[in-house]
Amino acid sequence: MRLLWRIFIPFFVSTLLALAVTTWYANRSLRRFYQEQVAEELLMKAGLLAGDLESRIMERGGEEVDGHCKEFGRAARTRVTVMLPDGSVMGDSEQAPSNMENHRNRPEFSEALAGRTGKSIRFSDTLRRTMMYLAVPVKKDGTVAAVVRVSLPLSVIDWTLRTWYRNVAFGGLVVAVFFAAVAFCLARRISRPINDIRRTAERLAHGDLRARAALPADKEMQSLARTLNQMAAQLGERMETITRQSDEQKAVFSSMVEGVLAVDGDERIMEMNPAAARLLDADPDRLRGRSIQEAVRNPDMQKFISCALADGGQKEAEIVLYGNEERFLQMRGTALADPAGGKPGVLVVLNDITRVKRLETMRRDFIANVSHELKTPITAIKGCAEILSDKARRDPGEDGRFLAMMARQAERLSAIVEDLLSLSRLEHDAEHKRIQLEPGPVCDVLRRAAQAFTRAADAKKVKVAVDCPGGLSAPINAPLLEQAVGNLIDNAIKFSGEGARVSAGAAQNGGNIEIRVADEGPGIEQKHLARIFERFYRVDQARSRALGGTGLGLAIVKHIALAHGGSVSVESTPGKGSAFTIRIPSQ
Numbered sequence: 001m002r003l004l005w006r007i008f009i010p011f012f013v014s015t016l017l018a019l020a021v022t023t024w025y026a027n028r029s030l031r032r033f034y035q036e037q038v039a040e041e042l043l044m045k046a047g048l049l050a051g052d053l054e055s056r057i058m059e060r061g062g063e064e065v066d067g068h069c070k071e072f073g074r075a076a077r078t079r080v081t082v083m084l085p086d087g088s089v090m091g092d093s094e095q096a097p098s099n100m101e102n103h104r105n106r107p108e109f110s111e112a113l114a115g116r117t118g119k120s121i122r123f124s125d126t127l128r129r130t131m132m133y134l135a136v137p138v139k140k141d142g143t144v145a146a147v148v149r150v151s152l153p154l155s156v157i158d159w160t161l162r163t164w165y166r167n168v169a170f171g172g173l174v175v176a177v178f179f180a181a182v183a184f185c186l187a188r189r190i191s192r193p194i195n196d197i198r199r200t201a202e203r204l205a206h207g208d209l210r211a212r213a214a215l216p217a218d219k220e221m222q223s224l225a226r227t228l229n230q231m232a233a234q235l236g237e238r239m240e241t242i243t244r245q246s247d248e249q250k251a252v253f254s255s256m257v258e259g260v261l262a263v264d265g266d267e268r269i270m271e272m273n274p275a276a277a278r279l280l281d282a283d284p285d286r287l288r289g290r291s292i293q294e295a296v297r298n299p300d301m302q303k304f305i306s307c308a309l310a311d312g313g314q315k316e317a318e319i320v321l322y323g324n325e326e327r328f329l330q331m332r333g334t335a336l337a338d339p340a341g342g343k344p345g346v347l348v349v350l351n352d353i354t355r356v357k358r359l360e361t362m363r364r365d366f367i368a369n370v371s372h373e374l375k376t377p378i379t380a381i382k383g384c385a386e387i388l389s390d391k392a393r394r395d396p397g398e399d400g401r402f403l404a405m406m407a408r409q410a411e412r413l414s415a416i417v418e419d420l421l422s423l424s425r426l427e428h429d430a431e432h433k434r435i436q437l438e439p440g441p442v443c444d445v446l447r448r449a450a451q452a453f454t455r456a457a458d459a460k461k462v463k464v465a466v467d468c469p470g471g472l473s474a475p476i477n478a479p480l481l482e483q484a485v486g487n488l489i490d491n492a493i494k495f496s497g498e499g500a501r502v503s504a505g506a507a508q509n510g511g512n513i514e515i516r517v518a519d520e521g522p523g524i525e526q527k528h529l530a531r532i533f534e535r536f537y538r539v540d541q542a543r544s545r546a547l548g549g550t551g552l553g554l555a556i557v558k559h560i561a562l563a564h565g566g567s568v569s570v571e572s573t574p575g576k577g578s579a580f581t582i583r584i585p586s587q
């Protein structure tokens with residue numbers, strides 16, 4: 001039931017009850033008062049008639065008494081009866097005494113006979129209404145000679161009170177309506193602020209933390225509303241802090257380069273950041289709540305997490321993921337306490353160390369390659385030196401051949417070392433940003449590079465054609481770019497057959513300048529294309545060595561292109577030729 005009615009109904013009912021009790025009490029008092037009035041009047045009238053009878057009429061006999069009764073009754077508008085001590089009626093104002101029964105048994109008569117005033121209220125069978133009877137003794141010489149009884153119907157009182165009742169009913173109605181209105185206003189005054197506070201509390205419960213209750217006029221309600229508002233404000237602040245902290249955590253969590261995986265004590269994934277999802281090639285929303293066995297199909301990782309959970313977290317391991325490409329992950333596990341007090345879980349941080357691993361492999365391969373490359377000429381030189389120093393050798397005429405071989409191998413050694421130094425210088429300078437780029441004409445560089453290989457080209461009857469429109473300019477390091485183009489022209493001449501054609505050209509393409517060296521040599525098979533810019537990578541080891549190659553030429557070209565902020569690429573059709581393109585920004 002609504003609070004309004006809970007206040008209004010008891011208030012209104014108790015008002016009606018009070019009104020009814022007051023009316024009832026007033027009615028009773030009034031009725032008693034009127035009855036007393038009537039009794040007094042009757043007593044007075046009975047006294048008067050008794051006086052009359054005592055002084056003169058009694059002696060005159062029955063008829064006289066009856067006649068006087070009728071006269072007195074008319075004048076006093078009251079019924080009067082005179083009875084003898086034996087109860088027989090001597091005179092009556094309304095009926096003939098002979099028709100009337102003996103009144104000996106009437107209670108008022110007995111009282112009066114005893115010398116007192118007798119009074120009785122009862123229903124008169126003769127008149128068929130409630131009457132008040134009052135009887136007084138008529139004394140003669142000290143004894144009761146007769147009894148005078150006067151009576152009046154009590155309906156007179158009802159008549160008199162009827163108007164009063166009407167007024168009281170009207171007044172009561174007015175008062176009831178007035179009180180109903182007052183009770184309603186009061187109930188509303190109490191319930192309205194409570195309703196307002198209730199509505200505010202409901203809005204707060206539904207998450208609208210900006211809801212505030214209006215301050216009511218009453219002190220108590222005001223303090224209630226104020227407390228609620230304070231609570232709401234505090235709740236709002238706390239929620240804001242929690243949301244902010246959670247957002248911050250989420251942002252940190254999401255933007256971490258390392259993959260983070262939170263696993264609970266039952267080996268279920270609680271949380272996973274986008275980096276971890278990327279590394280495991282999974283959808284974080286789909287995996288949340290799944291067991292690690294279901295989510296991660298890598299037995300090493302499953303074993304790592306099981307062990308980390310068993311050991312209480314601290315653990316480190318490296319695993320390999322075999323997907324589209326091989327990936328190396330370093331995993332570090334830390335114990336993760338469950339705030340709900342359950343089994344502790346484990347927080348696994350995943351680091352993609354594929355690049356590091358590759359670099360490590362590259363470094364190892366490079367050392368192995370360098371050692372191998374250096375070992376061949378050194379072994380040859382050592383062998384020649386041993387033969388030359390052997391006194392027991394039969395044919396000193398061969399000395400010239402061994403010395404020439406030693407010189408060739410020494411030259412090869414020097415070429416390898418030269419290229420290695422050149423590469424390491426390039427890397428070092430690029431790392432420390434020491435490579436100076438200045439705007440300069442690209443065609444001059446091309447021409448100078450081609451010029452440097454004129455003799456080698458002539459020896460093989462190869463024609464090197466330079467096709468470069470004047471005015472092409474870009475920020476370049478001229479000596480380095482010349483070295484790169486030279487390496488490409490050198491290769492083109494080296495790998496082309498006698499009388500072949502090599503073309504070197506440059507052209508503007510969008511924001512880049514493209515320098516292209518093409519030949520009509522044997523070309524390179526597709527499978528080698530991706531790797532020919534690696535150090536010491538050769539398509540044909542023996543041929544390259546025989547041609548005096550170090551296997552570093554294209555690696556140098558690639559680093560020089562990178563130092564210019566550009567790149568190098570190759571297109572080749574086996575049997576038809578190859579075309580190398582260096583692309584550098586023109587601005």
Ligand code: ADP
Pocket residue numbers: 491492495519521522523524532537538539540544545548549550551552553554555578
């Ligand atoms: P190298 O000193 O052996 O020439 P490079 O790094 O310059 O080393 O070249 C690597 C390999 O790429 C060569 O061994 C060769 O097999 C291949 N190559 C380079 N240029 C050409 C070309 N113009 N035509 C065919 N093969 C080439």
